[in-house]
Amino acid sequence: MSSSNMAVARKAAESAEAPRILVIYTGGTIGMKDDPDTGALVPLDFCHLVDNVPKIARLGYQLAHVQMTPPIDSSNMNPSHWREIAQVVAENCGAYDGFVVLHGTDTMAYTASALSFMLPCLGKPVILTGSQLPIGEIREDGTGNLITALQIAAAKDPCTGRPMVQEVAISFGRFLWRGNRATKASSTDFGAFRSFNYPPLAEMDLHIRFNAECLLRSDTAGGGGGEAAPFSPLYAMDDAVSVVTLYPGITPAVLRAQLEVPSLKGAVLRTYGAGNAPTEPWFLEAVRQFTGDGKLLVNVTQCPAGGVEAKRYATGDALVQAGVISGFDMTCEAALAKMMHLFGQGRSAVEAARLMQTPLAGELTCDGAVA
Numbered sequence: 531m532s533s534s535n536m537a538v539a540r541k542a543a544e545s546a547e548a549p550r551i552l553v554i555y556t557g558g559t560i561g562m563k564d565d566p567d568t569g570a571l572v573p574l575d576f577c578h579l580v581d582n583v584p585k586i587a588r589l590g591y592q593l594a595h596v597q598m599t600p601p602i603d604s605s606n607m608n609p610s611h612w613r614e615i616a617q618v619v620a621e622n623c624g625a626y627d628g629f630v631v632l633h634g635t636d637t638m639a640y641t642a643s644a645l646s647f648m649l650p651c652l653g654k655p656v657i658l659t660g661s662q663l664p665i666g667e668i669r670e671d672g673t674g675n676l677i678t679a680l681q682i683a684a685a686k687d688p689c690t691g692r693p694m695v696q697e698v699a700i701s702f703g704r705f706l707w708r709g710n711r712a713t714k715a716s717s718t719d720f721g722a723f724r725s726f727n728y729p730p731l732a733e734m735d736l737h738i739r740f741n742a743e744c745l746l747r748s749d750t751a752g753g754g755g756g757e758a759a760p761f762s763p764l765y766a767m768d769d770a771v772s773v774v775t776l777y778p779g780i781t782p783a784v785l786r787a788q789l790e791v792p793s794l795k796g797a798v799l800r801t802y803g804a805g806n807a808p809t810e811p812w813f814l815e816a817v818r819q820f821t822g823d824g825k826l827l828v829n830v831t832q833c834p835a836g837g838v839e840a841k842r843y844a845t846g847d848a849l850v851q852a853g854v855i856s857g858f859d860m861t862c863e864a865a866l867a868k869m870m871h872l873f874g875q876g877r878s879a880v881e882a883a884r885l886m887q888t889p890l891a892g893e894l895t896c897d898g899a900v901a
């Protein structure tokens with residue numbers, strides 16, 4: 531699959547001033563249908579999807595779409611697909627007011643995190659959505675999710691006339707979440723996503739109510755102050771990274787098999803609670819060997835909410851002494867995508883360690899209270 535397989539198809543414009551939105555259809559349940567032979571859901575093309583939502587035309591927007599060929603279940607997503615999506619956005623950023631990415635829910639939070647680092651200072655909305663039930667079914671959540679995502683992508687700040695949302699976000703059910711703060715929290719609930727460490731960017735009931743003080747502005751892209759930087763996409767992602775999840779009973783052989791991969795440049799270590807891990811000598815020795823080889827190990831908690839307070843317990847402090855750095859309150863999805871991004875940009879482990887603890891796209895809260 532390559533971007534040459536993606537063709538932009540335009541729909542007749544209602545009016546020249548109508549919002550211009552590009553829909554990027556990657557697949558996922560929203561556009562799936564039962565395979566008559568197996569009974570399992572398989573992705574169909576974009577025409578199937580829009581045929582089921584004729585009222586989309588009533589929005590009066592100038593809509594165009596790009597489709598991945600073939601559309602995929604998001605379990606098959608990988609960094610080359612992220613690049614493809616980012617390229618479509620970057621190459622079309624002058625021609626559209628906003629972008630809606632239709633995507634499976636399973637890996638949506640990873641893609642949203644990756645896009646947030648690949649498209650710094652875009653200054654326009656990139657709204658990911660999908661659904662738990664296919665749009666062609668009688669009872670479904672895809673129609674509402676799609677229409678709401680289009681409306682959010684088209685929304686303008688009434689004071690400035692600039693896009694209301696200037697970042698990568700996930701619109702799903704009743705909430706709009708920052709993409710690199712979101713996680714898939716339910717495989718059945720129509721509110722599939724949650725962001726445990728950051729408030730919703732908008733709440734959707736009868737109205738779409740934006741939470742203005744939580745929205746990222748392109749002149750404060752990292753979450754701090756600063757001048758507006760020019761948009762310049764950063765596509766390269768390095769997959770020489772990994773995620774290691776701790777569990778009671780993890781053996782030296784299993785840990786070593788995961789850490790002693792020669793090509794690895796870094797790993798996300800999913801620890802317990804406030805960032806705690808075993809203090810048994812074999813465990814700390816394996817960790818020390820990894821960090822001592824100049825590789826980056828970043829501590830994120832397995833808890834959905836809260837973050838790493840590495841020095842709160844002796845079990846967390848031992849990791850700090852072994853060279854593990856805190857990922858604060860980052861989600862695992864964001865930490866992984868950020869590490870791929872930093873190594874993709876050719877950063878050394880030392881530089882990457884510093885930047886892992888610096889907000890680049892609003893992905894972490896770094897209030898100095900934790901280390």
Ligand code: ASP
Binds near residue numbers: 559604605637
């Ligand atoms: N397996 C599907 C996917 O991620 C699930 C979904 O879309 O909800 O593509």
